[in-house]
Amino acid sequence: MALPPPDPQFVLRGTGAAVHILHFSCGGPEPDIPLLFSGSESGFIHVWNLRTHRVDTALDGHGRKSVYCVETMGGKDRLLSQGRDQRICLWDLAEGRTSVTDSVFTEHVGFCRCSLLKVAQGRWLMAMAARSLEEVQILELPSKTSVCTLKPEVGAKLGMPMCLKLWQLSCGSQPVLLAGYEDGSVVLWNVSMGKALSQLICHQEPVMSLDFDSEKAKGISGSSEKVLSIWSLNEQQNLQVYKTHELVNAGISDITIRPDKKILATAGWDHRIRIFGWKKLKPLAVLDYHTATVHCVSFSDHSNPRERLLAAGSKDQRISVWSIYAQT
Amino acid sequence: VCFVPGGLDCSISFVSHVLGKVCIHGRQKEILGVLVPCLTDLTKSDCIWQRICWRLVECVPDRWMEAVVLGFVQRAPGADVLSRLLGNLVVKNKKAQFVVTQKMLLLQYGHTTEVLQNLLGYLSLDGLRRTLLLRVLQELLETWSSSSAVKHSTAEQQLYISKAILICLSHLKEPEIETHRQELLTSMMEGVKCRLDSSLPQQRRLGMVVAESISLKINTEGPVLKFEYEEDDETRELKFLLVQTPSFCNVPSLPDDDRSEKAGAALPLVPESNEKSHAAAPVMSNEESDTEFDSDDDLIPYDMSEDKELKIKAPVYIRDCIEVLTGSRTEDVDKWEATVKALESLVRKNPAATREVSVELAKILLHLEEKTCIEGFVELRQRAQVAVLTTDPIPVAKYLTSQFYSLNYSLRQRMDILDVLVLAAQELSCPKFLGKTKHSGAQKPCIQLLQGSDSSKGWRRVVDERIKNKTRRLDKGQCHVELASRPNEFNSVAGYFFFPLIQHFDRPLTTFDLLGEDHLVLGRLAHTLAILMYLAVNTVAVTAMGKALLEFVWALRFHTDSYVRQGLLSCISSLLLSVPTERILADMTEELLETQSWLGDVMEKDPDGDCRRLALQNLLLMENLKKKLEVVPS
Numbered sequence: 001m002a003l004p005p006p007d008p009q010f011v012l013r014g015t016g017a018a019v020h021i022l023h024f025s026c027g028g029p030e031p032d033i034p035l036l037f038s039g040s041e042s043g044f045i046h047v048w049n050l051r052t053h054r055v056d057t058a059l060d061g062h063g064r065k066s067v068y069c070v071e072t073m074g075g076k077d078r079l080l081s082q083g084r085d086q087r088i089c090l091w092d093l094a095e096g097r098t099s100v101t102d103s104v105f106t107e108h109v110g111f112c113r114c115s116l117l118k119v120a121q122g123r124w125l126m127a128m129a130a131r132s133l134e135e136v137q138i139l140e141l142p143s144k145t146s147v148c149t150l151k152p153e154v155g156a157k158l159g160m161p162m163c164l165k166l167w168q169l170s171c172g173s174q175p176v177l178l179a180g181y182e183d184g185s186v187v188l189w190n191v192s193m194g195k196a197l198s199q200l201i202c203h204q205e206p207v208m209s210l211d212f213d214s215e216k217a218k219g220i221s222g223s224s225e226k227v228l229s230i231w232s233l234n235e236q237q238n239l240q241v242y243k244t245h246e247l248v249n250a251g252i253s254d255i256t257i258r259p260d261k262k263i264l265a266t267a268g269w270d271h272r273i274r275i276f277g278w279k280k281l282k283p284l285a286v287l288d289y290h291t292a293t294v295h296c297v298s299f300s301d302h303s304n305p306r307e308r309l310l311a312a313g314s315k316d317q318r319i320s321v322w323s324i325y326a327q328t
Numbered sequence: 329v330c331f332v333p334g335g336l337d338c339s340i341s342f343v344s345h346v347l348g349k350v351c352i353h354g355r356q357k358e359i360l361g362v363l364v365p366c367l368t369d370l371t372k373s374d375c376i377w378q379r380i381c382w383r384l385v386e387c388v389p390d391r392w393m394e395a396v397v398l399g400f401v402q403r404a405p406g407a408d409v410l411s412r413l414l415g416n417l418v419v420k421n422k423k424a425q426f427v428v429t430q431k432m433l434l435l436q437y438g439h440t441t442e443v444l445q446n447l448l449g450y451l452s453l454d455g456l457r458r459t460l461l462l463r464v465l466q467e468l469l470e471t472w473s474s475s476s477a478v479k480h481s482t483a484e485q486q487l488y489i490s491k492a493i494l495i496c497l498s499h500l501k502e503p504e505i506e507t508h509r510q511e512l513l514t515s516m517m518e519g520v521k522c523r524l525d526s527s528l529p530q531q532r533r534l535g536m537v538v539a540e541s542i543s544l545k546i547n548t549e550g551p552v553l554k555f556e557y558e559e560d561d562e563t564r565e566l567k568f569l570l571v572q573t574p575s576f577c578n579v580p581s582l583p584d585d586d587r588s589e590k591a592g593a594a595l596p597l598v599p600e601s602n603e604k605s606h607a608a609a610p611v612m613s614n615e616e617s618d619t620e621f622d623s624d625d626d627l628i629p630y631d632m633s634e635d636k637e638l639k640i641k642a643p644v645y646i647r648d649c650i651e652v653l654t655g656s657r658t659e660d661v662d663k664w665e666a667t668v669k670a671l672e673s674l675v676r677k678n679p680a681a682t683r684e685v686s687v688e689l690a691k692i693l694l695h696l697e698e699k700t701c702i703e704g705f706v707e708l709r710q711r712a713q714v715a716v717l718t719t720d721p722i723p724v725a726k727y728l729t730s731q732f733y734s735l736n737y738s739l740r741q742r743m744d745i746l747d748v749l750v751l752a753a754q755e756l757s758c759p760k761f762l763g764k765t766k767h768s769g770a771q772k773p774c775i776q777l778l779q780g781s782d783s784s785k786g787w788r789r790v791v792d793e794r795i796k797n798k799t800r801r802l803d804k805g806q807c808h809v810e811l812a813s814r815p816n817e818f819n820s821v822a823g824y825f826f827f828p829l830i831q832h833f834d835r836p837l838t839t840f841d842l843l844g845e846d847h848l849v850l851g852r853l854a855h856t857l858a859i860l861m862y863l864a865v866n867t868v869a870v871t872a873m874g875k876a877l878l879e880f881v882w883a884l885r886f887h888t889d890s891y892v893r894q895g896l897l898s899c900i901s902s903l904l905l906s907v908p909t910e911r912i913l914a915d916m917t918e919e920l921l922e923t924q925s926w927l928g929d930v931m932e933k934d935p936d937g938d939c940r941r942l943a944l945q946n947l948l949l950m951e952n953l954k955k956k957l958e959v960v961p962s
Binding site: 002003004005006248249262263270271272277282283284285286288325 | 627628629630631632634635636637638
């Protein structure tokens, strides 16, 4: 007899606008406070204190335009945020400061979230959608120098890049980019050489979100249709479809795999969060709390596994935080 | 028939005379059936025989030339054979030239495609004759592109001319196309224009196919004209004609030129539709066989039985529907979609509530535009409109008919109004034929109204069948079985549907001129009125409707658009079927007599085949009326 799905551990209210992105920063040693960063449609980035469940700080750096990407760069003192004002801002939050130290003008008018990858101490690579329709630009941070521009071949008709993921197999190896495009295909790019290694058509509709497990060389992508597509990367660096999973309702906004690679969570347009086992994509739970489409899901990076949390932000302006499968 | 070959100077003119005389007497088949194969074989390699043959046909007297040439062209198995047999007859003999270039192409249209191919292939095979080919092409194009020809020639003739044009084009060589490019372009543009204007889909398609083909020929590089139309056998046949190239060249030098006629040897291969270059890779067949410990087994799934499809609830009250449909909030598109889908059933379930807001709802539906992409939006909207109209016929009919003649509606909207009126009338009336002339076991006439321009054809077919049934039945005598009858709900409202529509047809508005450019709508109006008339059988207003309809038809009977004329003739059919005979003969005798003479005229002289058929049926119906009255004892 299966148990009914759990209720959220707690719900954060107070953003005052739809929540588009969430990012945990809980890995710091004691007595650091575990934090949750949320970007909302009103242009604010709220820093939530996960002990008091209240907003510690509200960052206003995008001219009240919606913030749709938030990442920390090596700790909670440095933050990167991307907004619909076509800017990516770098923040310095140490010692209570809330200032924007640098910004990149992307000229990108879409919703493609940028992707960060740490390549060396103090150096990051950032992939972002650029001004031109089909291109992805790779920049090095904090120097903001352009590493390369990934242009699909003429006539490929991929459309806009919708979601990006930079990764490398191990520290020091070649950085690679996985990009999901508007025409439903996922392309694997070699960043150093600036050319495409493989392309796979995963969906009939635009790829809304993807995530990749570099250990197992397996990835998953969701789209506006009812199908989740799981694909793998073989030794020849070719993408192949591994499996597909049909959902009850169409539309996925976000997918994320937990850092221990055991489960993954999807944020659905049908207001529900779904949990699957990553190994075989076994459906594990359907969390039905929100009353509007769920925009983002994020797993926490707690060092103590029992404290791990899952957060989901929705258009109904609430952030639900769950503790699920934390015992394994 | 055996000739003495070689060396002798014989006079063939006697034989030519015989040949000519036989042909003119209609015995072409017999004599040419023997002669042509014989000559074909003989002239295959022998030049002398060829010259004998040429001399033979050249010597046929002029008055019999036509029959002979016609026979040869029809009977020759291929253009090259024809070339061998006739030689340059068309260049040398004026009569032959006239027959081949003018009569067979422009004045007659009964010949088969093979004959056309023979003829035009023959013209293209020799340098001297090619000038004739070009001239022929020019004349064909002139006919094809003249709008009066389009209006007054039959569909078969137009098809014939189109085929001839395409075959000519297939024979043209590059330099010739170059010199005549401008002319081809001009004629194509004119021709396409007047064909696209036509209300008959077949003519439009013909125009499109020929224009595409011409454009293909004259623009070898650069963008080519491409229309969107449904392919069917006719269009495929036409396109095939264009592509084939004659697989032979100068005749005498090919001794083994055998049965490669029809030039079908070079069959065009339809290019494979290019597959998408990155087809989805095949699913990896080997599933990851997991021999290692499956940590997923640790994770116990929760109860997911509540996870069902998300359904957006549609509003339950009519007034809520109105709010959603008129609301300007763009976010609630899900609700809007659900409302549109649920509207028809809500209207039918709540007639009282609908009646309170019927006109408002009708207005909203008439102006409703597709906000999101719903499947079958047009049909959903139409069904909702019909539901509203049948629930509260009189005010909504008043509204719709007044809007039909108002400013600032699109043609599509006006035609939608007509469609909705007809569908609602059909629903309200469910007519059954009452009385003695009912066919035993007759099915309830159900008029399938299809979308688009087929709507007239669909119902007309049914009515024609009815007419046929009725006509036949009267000859067999009377049937005694009577089916149960139902009151005709259309009775009380028929007038409201019919008369406002017929009232203002001759009053032009700034944006809508029925008698002018918008003859497509006029045609639809005529068909609509015919259906309304048909459905009004046994209603009280039927006689008045009949009289008004007769006047309408009389005013428009010489309209140039054949679709309109078909509509008018259908009106007459409906009238004759619906209005009780006694009333027809009592109130409309003179008009009917005039109509009868007009119908006779149409039957004989109208260029459109459908019009002629309808006129004939109407005349038969009138005959039957008269007979019926004679049978019934006074």
